[in-house]
Structure formats: C-alpha cells, structure tokens
Amino acid sequence: MQNKNYSMKEAMIFSQRIAQLSKALWKSIEKDWQQWIKPYDLNINEHHILWIAYHLNGSSISDVAKFGVMHVSTAFNFSKKLEERGYLTFSKKKMTKGIRI
Numbered sequence: 077m078q079n080k081n082y083s084m085k086e087a088m089i090f091s092q093r094i095a096q097l098s099k100a101l102w103k104s105i106e107k108d109w110q111q112w113i114k115p116y117d118l119n120i121n122e123h124h125i126l127w128i129a130y131h132l133n134g135s136s137i138s139d140v141a142k143f144g145v146m147h148v149s150t151a152f153n154f155s156k157k158l159e160e161r162g163y164l165t166f167s168k169k170k171m172t173k174g175i176r177i
Contacts (some may be wrong), residue, residue, distance in 0.1 A: 121146065121154045126163060 082090075106120065113123045124144045129135050132143070141151040158164040 119154075121150065122158055122163075125151065125154055125158060129164060 109120055109123075113120070116123075118126070121144070124146075125140050128140050128143050132139060135143075137148060137152050137155060140146075140155065141148040144151060155164055155166075159166055
C-alpha cells in the first residue's frame, strides 16, 4: 500500500462527502422508522423511549435521555405523553414499561 499525502483541500472535501453521505443515510433510516411506527400513532422519540424502557426493564428519565441521546426535558415531556396514553407508568425510582402495547 502506498502512502500518499493529501492536501488540506482534498481532506476537507472527503470529510464533507462522508458527512453528506452520513446525513443522507440517516434521513433514509429516519423516514423508514417513521413509516414503521406510524400505525401505532407514535413518533420517533416516543418509540425510542419505549424501546429503552423495555430493554432496560424500566429506567430513570436520565437513563432514557442518556441512551436516547436527548435532553432530559425532552425525555421527560415525551415520557409524560406516553404515560397519559397508558404506555408507561412513573414511579419514584424508575419509569417502567406499561402492560398495554
């Protein structure tokens, strides 16, 4: 394998193309994800919260925020909406998954 020195311009163009490719890939995945959960009247954040709570067998809001890569207030607000709909229940120590899914 040959070692080739790339110019700063070439390196920046390559980085930009990788970033664009990553963004396009994510947009495609996000679109498919939204279509997949649409019949359940969920958005991506709500589905992600349910998935995290299920796989952690209940979790705190800070755990949901950390594993869901979202702000704590976002995790809390969407979790409250899920609780109102009967998908989650809150306890003092843990947020647990609801029986109704």
